[in-house]
Amino acid sequence: MEQPLVSISNLAQELLITPRTIRYYEEMGLLTPLHHEKMSQRLYGPRERARLTLILRGKRLGFSLAEIKEMIDLYDIDRTEGLQLERTVAYGEKRLQELEEKIQELILLKGELTDYHQQFTELLKKRNQERPKKEDAPRQQ
Amino acid sequence: MEQPLVSISNLAQELLITPRTIRYYEEMGLLTPLHHEKMSQRLYGPRERARLTLILRGKRLGFSLAEIKEMIDLYDIDRTEGLQLERTVAYGEKRLQELEEKIQELILLKGELTDYHQQFTELLKKRNQERPKKEDAPRQQ
DNA sequence: AAAAGGGTTGACGTTCACGTAAACTGGTGT
């Protein structure tokens, strides 16, 4: 039974962050929970939850909140309505291009580290051949 | 004519960063230029340049300097010599695993944004069909 | 000898992304 609307600390708990973090993202314009007018509490629905997971994903990937905000603003139909769609689309293409470049760079980095890793692994193998352990090395940590 | 040893500001210029940044990385233990004993200046060879590019790559990908330092320390034969190779290798495997996860997450993010992008593109197409521009829309920016 | 052009070491300032604490408010159980 997924409640459609949850409180700030519930949402925070669910996503393993603190309420403060959520409020901060709102303060930065990344979230807009139901909190208008004369309501004393913030309530978060599926839309805000989706945004938050997007934000957290972006953070894990090393994007700044400003960059993430740009992505979210692109992804937000309402906000973009009435804006020049051509520009928006072109801009989105640029961002996607950058994402692809980032992926390639990550793959490159992984390749580098993999190389060194293999060197080490072989070095380890040789050592174990030279002076193997008395008892067959136990596999438990 | 690639000089094997360059000054700090030369290196900074080459990599589009500031000398301060380079000194900071040294202070954090990420770089060890020739600066021992009784030398008044720092000099950077190919080894340090390689490290620096690795650092910058890591930064672009959102890793903290602490994380990057871990990678570098793995990648550094001298420093690891005498250390428990088994642990090093195991640890490296964990890092590589994390890298792979990050790649997957990036691909996921790109997928999400691509979806939204296509929605927008189609929206734009429809609009242009409804009320096409007087003159056939010119394709130049 | 004096000035100029890098390089060096502090040391303090700054931005981002929150952490933390205080003081207040609003509904809820007893």
Place this chain on the structure above:
DNA sequence: ACACCAGTTTACGTGAACGTCAACCCTTTT
């Protein structure tokens, strides 16, 4: 009515990653 809990605002604190500035060498040019 009162305690209690969850949420809110306000504000100051913090760690990472540098920026900026001052004051002090060397070395080279004039």
